[in-house]
Amino acid sequence: MKTDPSRLRQNTVSWLTLFAASGTLICCALPILFVTLGLGAAVAAVTSAVPFLVTLALHKTWAFAGSGLMLLASGWLLYRPGRACPSDPELGRLCERAQRWNRRIHGVSAAIWGIGFFAAYLALPIRIWLGV
DSSP states (O other), rough: OOOOOOHHHHHHHHHHHHOOOOOOOOIHOOOOOOOHTTOOHHHHHHHHHHHHHHHHHHHHHHHHHHHHHHHHHHHHHHOOOOOOOSSSHHHHHHHHHHHHHHHHHHHHHHHHHHHIIIIIIIIHHHHHHHTO
């Protein structure tokens, strides 16, 4: 069975988007959550064991911009007009299944990106504004 290059490209973009969105969660949202919960020593231990996280956190604007663009590209590939599955019953069933999984991956990626964005850019200003 031959694989359609556009479906392969869409699957690749979906997985890369999930990976990039997870990177924003790991660099920014989880450390903030851990420090908020009083686990600052755990964050210090992890960043000393994995120093790349510090570099990622220093360049979080680029990380969020890149993953956001990938999320937009993935959404466009997934929901663009004129998408249709093959009329062959077997290929059509496989196509629908792939689209269902791609939508799930895209939804999880968008949620992860949103949580990371909230934690990295909005949580502290909201907390200051509320006076907490």
